[in-house]
Each structure stands twice: as structure tokens, then as C-alpha cells.
Amino acid sequence: MAPVDPASRAWHPSRLAVQPTGEALCAAARELAADLGVPVRRTLVAPATAGGSADPSSSPGPGTSPTRRALLEAARDDGLDLLLVLTPRRLELQSTAEPISGPIWADLTGDDAGGPRRRLSARDPDPLVRATGLHRMSAAERRAWRCVDATTGLGRDTHHIISLGCQVVSMERSPVIAALLRDAYARAEAADETGTFSQRLTLVAPVDARDGLLRRAGADDAPHLVLVDPMHPPRRKSARVRKELRLVRAAVGDDPDAKHLLEAALACAQRRVVVKRPAGSPPLAGLVPSRAVEGRSVRYDVYLR
Numbered sequence: 001m002a003p004v005d006p007a008s009r010a011w012h013p014s015r016l017a018v019q020p021t022g023e024a025l026c027a028a029a030r031e032l033a034a035d036l037g038v039p040v041r042r043t044l045v046a047p048a049t050a051g052g053s054a055d056p057s058s059s060p061g062p063g064t065s066p067t068r069r070a071l072l073e074a075a076r077d078d079g080l081d082l083l084l085v086l087t088p089r090r091l092e093l094q095s096t097a098e099p100i101s102g103p104i105w106a107d108l109t110g111d112d113a114g115g116p117r118r119r120l121s122a123r124d125p126d127p128l129v130r131a132t133g134l135h136r137m138s139a140a141e142r143r144a145w146r147c148v149d150a151t152t153g154l155g156r157d158t159h160h161i162i163s164l165g166c167q168v169v170s171m172e173r174s175p176v177i178a179a180l181l182r183d184a185y186a187r188a189e190a191a192d193e194t195g196t197f198s199q200r201l202t203l204v205a206p207v208d209a210r211d212g213l214l215r216r217a218g219a220d221d222a223p224h225l226v227l228v229d230p231m232h233p234p235r236r237k238s239a240r241v242r243k244e245l246r247l248v249r250a251a252v253g254d255d256p257d258a259k260h261l262l263e264a265a266l267a268c269a270q271r272r273v274v275v276k277r278p279a280g281s282p283p284l285a286g287l288v289p290s291r292a293v294e295g296r297s298v299r300y301d302v303y304l305r
């Protein structure tokens, strides 16, 4: 793994540590903690408890394992806000202040999303599909369509764009979210028997997408489509999304420079830029889009090039 650019460390504002959940994971946890420049915590040896899983690697939430809860409470007492919990299955991010609400993780395939996630198709009337214009293309055109997801987060939109058949370069600047994404990428690659996943998706993280986009601007292979979804102000949504947003926000802070990211996207995209905005909010940086596609709680502002 490439070392994290020290400048990008500004993008994890919370006090954070890496927590392995078994002896076999200690070396990987130490390596990750060194990359992120954060402490690594001692492995907990699960005590035998009655009435509940004593496995600290089991994900909490309703029915939280007592051992995992103890682990989170100990971290909170040590002044930590967040733990990157390394389990045999995946890397998870969890708030020490909200042990009951459970962890989050990245998922690039929709198979491990922790809840049902729709697979979009080009015939889908989904607002994201309509905003990208992919519903008007043949399968061959979609396969040749180069997309950049400039704000990958936990990978939901990247997964949607891949499932529509496009080539995607996914960028994420938070080193913490990038670690979750690299873990999700490794899981998806390991499960992919056909090799199509790694042909379709290139993960570039951590990187400031502004730099990544400006480097590609004007090149023959500049992306056709750039997707921009910076952090939005908190809003009402399902409990899981609220939790996701709270945790991602705790890990990355706000995106006060989103205007500059949009400028880079507009300079780089050959055909269109799609910006996800909360419904009812003004366009990003006051830039009036070519058109807008309304969803239930979000709006996609489309800038045609």
C-alpha cells in the first residue's frame, strides 16, 4: 500500500485507533495503523460469557456482543472517538460513543451492504440512471463509457455505476474511508471468479479527486462522466443511512472545498458532470446546472459539456 500523504491526514478529524479482534490480525492492524499514523490497540481476548456472543469480531448493533461493547467502552474511556475494527471478515468503522448502533463498512458489489441494496439496470427509471444518461445508451456504449466517482465514500454510487456496465475510476481522499474501500476492493476481487470486477473498477485512494481530475483533464482518455457527491448537511433518512452519514462525517468532517472539486470535474469531464444534492438545496457553488433530475430526497444536477 502506498504511504498516506501527510497533508491528507487533515481529513480524519476524529481521535481514532485500529483494533484487531484476534492475534492473527495483529500484523495487518499494525501495518494499517502505521499507514494512517494512528495507534493500534491491544487484541482483546474474548472472555466466555453466558447469553450472547463473546466474539469481539461479531458486529454489534441490536444484540451487540458484550465483548465488542466492552471493547468500544474501553476505547471511549481512553479518549477515542472511532475505532477501525479489523475482523476476520472485513474492516469496520465504529463510533465509541454509539456502541449500540453498530459498525459501517465499504461495499463495492452490493453483496455485503448490510441490508438490501438495489442493483440498477439501464432500464431503471432511477434518478441516478437518468442523470447519467446511461439509459439512452446501448450496452456496448456503456461499456466504453469512462466514469470517475470523485467522492466514493462507502461505495454505493460506484457500485451502481459499475452495475450499469461502465468503467469506473473511484477516488476518495479520506485515508480512513480509503482503508475501508481498499478492504472492500480486496473482498470483491477475491469473490470475483470472472475477473470482471477489477477490469471495471480502478480504486485510487487516498487521493484528492481535485488533483486526480485535473491530471486527467484534456487527455484523450479523460472521463466521459464525473460524479460528485460531497458531504451534505444532516437530513432525515433511514436509520442505517443516518448512522452511515454520522460515522462518515465523524471520519472525514465536512467538505467545505466542494466548489473547487466541481470546478475540477467541469474541467475534466468530456460529456457530463452529475452532482448529488439534497432535495430543495441550492446548486453547488451557485452554478446553475443544464438540467436537474429529482429523486425522493436527493436531486441530481447535470452539467452537460
Ligand SMILES: C[S@@+](CC[C@H](N)C(=O)[O-])C[C@H]1O[C@@H](n2cnc3c(N)ncnc32)[C@H](O)[C@@H]1O
Pocket (backbone or CB within 6 Å): 150, 151, 152, 153, 154, 155, 156, 157, 158, 171, 172, 173, 174, 177, 207, 208, 209, 210, 229, 230, 231, 232, 248, 252, 255, 261
Ligand atoms: C457523501 S460521501 C459520498 C457517498 C458516496 N457517493 C456513496 O455512494 O457512498 C462524500 C465522500 O466524498 C469524499 N470527498 C470529499 N471531497 C473529496 C475530494 N476532493 N476528493 C476525494 N474525495 C472527496 C469524502 O471524504 C466522503 O467520503
